[in-house]
Amino acid sequence: xxxxxxxxxxxxxxxxxxxxxxxxxxxxxxxxxxxxxxxxxxxxxxxxxxxxxxxxxxxxxxxxxxxxxxxxxxxxxxxxxxxxxxxxxxxxxxxxxxxxxxxxxxxxxxxxxxxxxxxxxxxxxxxxxxxxxxxxxxxxxxxxxxxxxxxxxxxxxxxxxxxxxxxxxxx
Amino acid sequence: xxxxxxxxxxxxxxxxxxxxxxxxxxxxxxxxxxxxxxxxxxxxxxxxxxxxxxxxxxxxxxxxxxxxxxxxxxxxxxxxxxxxxxxxxxxxxxxxxxxxxxxxxxxxxxxxxxxxxxxxxxxxxxxxxxxxxxxxxxxxxxxxxxxxxxxxxxxxxxxxxxxxxxxxxxxxxxxxxxxxxxxxxxxxxxxxxxxxxxxxxxxxxxxxxxxxxxxxxxxxxxxxxxxxxxxxxxxxxxxxxxxxxxxxxxxxxxxxxxxxxxxxxxxxxxxxxxxxxxxxxxxxxx
Numbered sequence: 001x002x003x004x005x006x007x008x009x010x011x012x013x014x015x016x017x018x019x020x021x022x023x024x025x026x027x028x029x030x031x032x033x034x035x036x037x038x039x040x041x042x043x044x045x046x047x048x049x050x051x052x053x054x055x056x057x058x059x060x061x062x063x064x065x066x067x068x069x070x071x072x073x074x075x076x077x078x079x080x081x082x083x084x085x086x087x088x089x090x091x092x093x094x095x096x097x098x099x100x101x102x103x104x105x106x107x108x109x110x111x112x113x114x115x116x117x118x119x120x121x122x123x124x125x126x127x128x129x130x131x132x133x134x135x136x137x138x139x140x141x142x143x144x145x146x147x148x149x150x151x152x153x154x155x156x157x158x159x160x161x162x163x164x165x166x167x168x169x170x171x
Numbered sequence: 172x173x174x175x176x177x178x179x180x181x182x183x184x185x186x187x188x189x190x191x192x193x194x195x196x197x198x199x200x201x202x203x204x205x206x207x208x209x210x211x212x213x214x215x216x217x218x219x220x221x222x223x224x225x226x227x228x229x230x231x232x233x234x235x236x237x238x239x240x241x242x243x244x245x246x247x248x249x250x251x252x253x254x255x256x257x258x259x260x261x262x263x264x265x266x267x268x269x270x271x272x273x274x275x276x277x278x279x280x281x282x283x284x285x286x287x288x289x290x291x292x293x294x295x296x297x298x299x300x301x302x303x304x305x306x307x308x309x310x311x312x313x314x315x316x317x318x319x320x321x322x323x324x325x326x327x328x329x330x331x332x333x334x335x336x337x338x339x340x341x342x343x344x345x346x347x348x349x350x351x352x353x354x355x356x357x358x359x360x361x362x363x364x365x366x367x368x369x370x371x372x373x374x375x376x377x378x379x380x381x382x383x384x385x386x387x388x389x390x391x392x393x394x395x396x397x398x399x400x401x402x403x404x405x406x407x408x409x410x411x412x413x414x415x416x417x418x419x420x421x422x423x424x425x426x427x428x429x430x431x432x433x434x435x436x437x438x439x440x441x442x443x444x445x446x447x448x449x450x451x452x453x454x455x456x457x
Contacts, residue, residue, distance in 0.1 A: 021222075030365075050184045068295075069335065075195040075198060076198075079191040
């Protein structure tokens with residue numbers, strides 16, 4: 001157990017640094033920003049104490065906000081996906097007892113369920129963070145473009161990250 | 172009492188969720204509470220040192236194009252020095268020598284602090300960047316920031332060794348500008364999206380301009396001296412208002428490659444501000 005705590009701590013630090021130092025400066029084709037740090041929240045075991053998940057969500061969002069000068073935007077978006085990740089998970093996996101405490105990943109859930117879980121939460125995050133950041137309908141077209149393109153890019157990236165780290169903890 | 176405790180225990184997760192949502196909303200909507208606080212911005216000690224370390228690696232990436240910009244700027248300045256020298260020589264023949272040397276040389280009004288951009292963003296609606304100089308270097312909120320090509324922003328919050336700058340690429344920030352050679356002031360604003368394009372609004376109809384004209388700072392504030400380039404006119408934009416027009420301009424600075432900037436210190440700022448305050452105090456009804 002302490003080993004996995006250490007693993008998650010390192011994952012959190014690496015993902016937040018990658019987000020604020022690299023990904024926040026990328027806007028592919030002017031619309032797609034890769035969001036990687038939320039992978040941490042998505043990959044916590046389903047048996048994790050919900051209060052801990054909420055706290056980690058709020059804190060990681062708050063940290064990214066500090067670096068990106070977007071006060072509250074990521075904190076609120078992360079709190080919401082931290083709160084909704086369990087309902088979304090059960091929406092797609094059903095109330096399967098086998099999956100009660102599982103670590104969500106392609107290898108544990110299979111591609112279809114994991115993809116639905118991942119895309120839903122990433123979309124929710126992008127929708128919230130971009131609309132909070134714009135906070136006006138004046139740039140509606142641009143905002144919608146950014147939400148959709150960023151969801152697509154981030155989902156692909158996160159599925160890739162999951163593929164890589166998944167191999168590690170099987171071995 | 173017991174039912175209350177039971178209730179709190181039963182719904183503690185939801186309570187915690189609401190608490191975090193509330194905290195986030197306070198951060199989002201109460202800009203004034205911590206606007207002066209450096210801890211809530213990218214200029215705080217932790218994030219500025221992380222950005223500083225990362226800049227140690229990435230700082231070399233754009234040096235080639237920055238060097239070209241500097242060479243061009245150098246050539247333009249050298250040209251200007253030569254022209255001014257010619258003019259001084261010509262004027263000296265017109266004015267008697269003793270009166271020319273007698274003239275008191277005015278103290279330099281503006282001073283510059285060099286700083287390095289350690290974090291920059293161009294793809295948000297409200298962009299800021301962070302520099303590695305702060306209050307210990309004499310930087311204070313409200314000072315103007317320029318790079319080798321032109322205006323880039325205004326100091327917003329300062330830490331001891333870092334400061335956050337509101338970029339020109341920020342939809343909430345406006346700058347007072349004019350078409351070079353005229354005296355009518357317009358307002359520079361950026362409209363999200365393209366980091367190379369901005370607009371000059373509220374220019375009176377009668378102001379003459381040509382495509383390619385330089386837009387410069389107006390000098391009507393203590394933030395920027397007059398005549399610092401901001402951008403170049405691309406054309407006119409149709410607006411509903413018949414008395415004013417809007418110009419589309421190409422910004423002079425390349426905001427995606429900001430590296431070394433200068434913060435402008437106005438030595439007259441305290442005097443000018445106290446004069447303004449004096450007017451406000453003495454004005455009846457205020």
